Amino acid sequence: MDLTFHNTKTRRKERFEPIDPENVRMYVCGPTVYDRAHLGNARPVVVFDVLYRLLRHVYGEEHVTYVRNFTDVDDKINARAAATGREIGEITEETIGWFLEDMGALGALEPTHAPRATRYIGEMIAMIEDLIAKGHAYAAEGHVLFKVESYEAYGKLSGRSIDDMIAGARVEVAPYKENPMDFVLWKPAEEGTPGWESPWGRGRPGWHIECSAMADALLGKSFDIHGGGNDLMFPHHENEIAQSSCAHPEGHFANFWLHNEMLQVEGKKMSKSLGNFFTVRDLLDQGVPGEVIRFVFLSTHYRKPMDWTAEKRREAEATLRKWRSIVADVEADGVPEAVVAALADDLNSAGALTVLHGLANDKNAAALKAGAQMLGLLSDELGGWDAIDADLSALETALFEARASAMQSKDFTEVDRLKAMLIDAGLEVRMSKEGVELVPGPDFDPAKLEALQ
Incomplete structure (x- = not known):
């Protein structure tokens, strides 16, 4: 079956052809681990979990490699440690455990690899040295910066010119920068914060280089899909492309870029000031089954803004109770082609749910269960x-x-x-x-x- 996805890089829907059907490779940007995952953090996890399931269904479980990282060195983590008096490693380990537990409650499969940034510092330093040697980066006052003007295609993913990006971004003004848009690859570590020895002194990596180094180490210089929320398109993904393409001009980095839209709550952006900010754990502790959260997410196409409402939650729970009563004591029997076809068309999960509604109305229990489980629903493991x-x-x-x-x-x-x-x-x-x-x-x-x- 042909798969088609909207490729952010080309701004059109394209037929997906993996570089190697025996090893289909996907990288998705994971969380910075300093606190509980909020509901917006969970949307890309569920979106790309469905894509992971689809790829495994089409190419075989053993032929798909999925990498989702943990950023475990960051200013927010340092600030949390300073505010609580706790060790940084203790905070990151606890938060990673929380994340895996909460995402598991939503039915998300664990990726093939879940690398932690701090375990790939050597690879990051090597990539930075290579960029300097090739004239794409420079050292200044203990920092190393990527030279944006050295990469002609910079801005192509997000569709912005450098002038537009300077005007619209919060560019850090620093005297050691040759260009305001140059971004940090390495920076000095402050006293009492994590740091590693490097050719530029004791320091730590910038955020963007982490994903480039981990993707290269685990997936190679060219791989099939890179995913994440569209809030990461600029500057994070733009910078990933620039540094990876300059470090490995013989590669393509990611052939397909998929971005999910953001989440709202009752029609408004989720924020603490509006009182509509909550974590996945908040909902689970209120008695909302993780399966219900997942169903609500899947009811909206990943490229459209998703609105979490109390009404959608109630409707999802009623539907899932009905479906669970239909499939009780029934063995799943073959994923319906119509469900796979919907997902194959740019991951149309809402269309797949429409197919399942029809199967439920027809009381086709075996097909309903198989199709739902393709979406990560109606499994015996999902609790709540x-x-x-x-x-x-x-x-x-x-x-x-x-x-x-x-x-x-x-x-x-x-x-x-x-x-x-x-x-x-x-x-x-x-x-x-x-x-x-x-x-x-x-x-x-x-x-x-x-x-x-």
């Missing part, structure tokens, strides 16, 4: 439902006992109070002599159950 179901079971018992007491006292005040709150939470209340059944409706909101505990 048990806690909600346990809460519902406890509330069913509480309401049944309250009703039994009311039958004796003839005072149904407490029963009516509980029923009203359960209905307000989006539950259908079914009562009989045998017991009580609470059935989640399309407006079910698990968060409202907390007041009933």
Whole structure:
């Protein structure tokens, strides 16, 4: 089956042909590990997890190599260490563990390689030395800077001229720069912060060189796909291309560039000042199953802005409950071609979900389960439902006992109070002599159950 993706580099949808079908290679920029991943951080993880699954389906699991890095040396990490008095290594190890746990709860497969920047310092220093030798970088006052004017294609990925980039970017003004747009490859390490010995003194790498060095070490001078959020297109990805292309002019770096759009919350940019900023862990701790978060993400095409809303969350939960009831005790049987075809068309996950809705309506359980699992849904490993179901079971018992007491006292005040709150939470209340059944409706909101505990 032909795969087509929108290639940011050419600004058009192109047929995907891997350099080597026996070793399809993808690099995706990972997190800077100093805090919990917020909801926006999770979108590219889910987007490129679906792409990873598609590539494995088409070319075979053993023929796909996926690299997603951890940036574990950064000013934000240093600042967190200074503010908390904790060791930097302790913070990064803890945060990496959090990230893997939270993304696992969203059904994301772990990549083939998850390199940490601090383990590739030698490769970074070697690449920087090579760039200096080729006239693309220069040392100045303990820094090494990339000479932007030495790379004619600079700005091609983002479609900006250097003048536009200077006007629109927060360019660091420094006397040691030959050009305001020149960017840091190496810089001195401040006292008490991580640093490594180099030909330019004790220091640490700039952010951009990390990904170039790790991609080269693990995927080679040319590979198939580079992905990330479109907020990274400039300057990060632009700088990656420049330094990698100049270091290895015989290579192509990444043939395809895929960028996902950003995430909003209830139609607004997520920010702490607006009170709509939350982490993946916040949602999981509120009782939102990771599968629900994943479903909401997939309901919007990756190249369109995604709006997280309470309504979408409720609809996703209702749909997944329905689907899980249909596929219970059924073995998955062959991924439907229509699901693969949708994903093969520029990763159209929303189109794939439409196919699954049709299979659910037709009660085609085996195909529904196989197609959903292709998207990372309806797997046995995805949790989050048990806690909600346990809460519902406890509330069913509480309401049944309250009703039994009311039958004796003839005072149904407490029963009516509980029923009203359960209905307000989006539950259908079914009562009989045998017991009580609470059935989640399309407006079910698990968060409202907390007041009933």
